[in-house]
Amino acid sequence: MYGDNPVSLLGINKVSCRMIYRVSYHIVRLIFSMVCAGANTGIGKTTALDLARRGARVILACRDRRRAEVAVQEIKKETGNSEVLFMQLDLASLQSVRSFAESFLQSESRLDLLINNAGLLSGGTTADGFGMIFGVNHLGHFLLTLLLLDRLKASGPSRVVTVASKAYRMGKVDFGHLAAHRDLGLGNNDWQLFQKYCHSKLCNVLFTYELAKRLQGSEVTCYSLHPGAIKTEIGRYTGFWWNLLVKPVVWLFFVDSVSGAQTTLHCALERGIERLSGRYFASCAPIMNIESKARDDAAAQKLWELSETFCGLS
DSSP states (O other): OOSSOHHHHHOOSOOOSOSSOOOOOOOOEEEEEOOHHHHSSHHHHHHHHHHHHTTOEEEEEESOHHHHHHHHHHHHHHHOOOOEEEEEOOTTOHHHHHHHHHHHHHHOSOOSEEEEOOOOOOOSBOTTSSBHHHIIIIIHHHHHHHHHHHHHHHTOSEEEEEEOOGGGGGOOOOHHHHHHHSSSSSOOSHHHHHHHHHHHHHHHHHHHHHHHHHTTTSSEEEEEEEOOSBOSSTTTTOOHHIIIIIHHHHHHHOBOHHHHTHHHHHHHHOTTOGGGTTOEEETTEEOTTOOGGGGOHHHHHHHHHHHHHHTTOO
């Protein structure tokens, strides 16, 4: 139907950047936004660990307090950095996003780096009645970023990094369906959930593209990225066919979290990429031949405006 199969689109090719990304870049503050899959495992924890090791003040913004606090203690112990904190954030609740932003703005004087890392592949709806995948993978990050944008601007130069996926190539955004049903598609079987996941990753890329245009003239830059196909818990809520067919492929061919975190770290730390704001990266490099639907000005603007309406910002 889409011309590519799901496995190739998830990017089984291993990340080609340096195994351990080594640069000298001063970071004063970091918010690290994730749900439970990123709280104590995967590229989320690996990225937070790397940045804490560099001396950043790292805030793990997570839904699951118990798992996040375990991750905080592990990172502190491994890095010797006591400036690693947990703050409650459930991206499946817009009220939780607002509460997090309010608490952060009251307690933290600056923000140099926001990493939108959370991602899930799960059915159901959010607290606000949106499809779970759309609500967590896109809408929660959208609201979080906008609520923190003034602090990012005041702290510039600063960056927003959003973890997308090569799966965007299988994605599309049906705005009529989204406006009517507050979801990216119909159904909750494994294939339909995977399709919604692909659609949400296209939303991530379009969001970053539009955000860069709106940030022109500021000292805030933004990037989206494909981390590679990573051994994480992203499909932990899926059903029989995912477990039977996909999980064996994951463990045979997908890369570990250290390799998977390298493009995130590149976008967060590399000097001289400011002129590439709004671009989509993979294997620590900008992808110049990205599909046209990921740089569709009209679609990016429409997604932004609809997201504002959903979040009560317009």
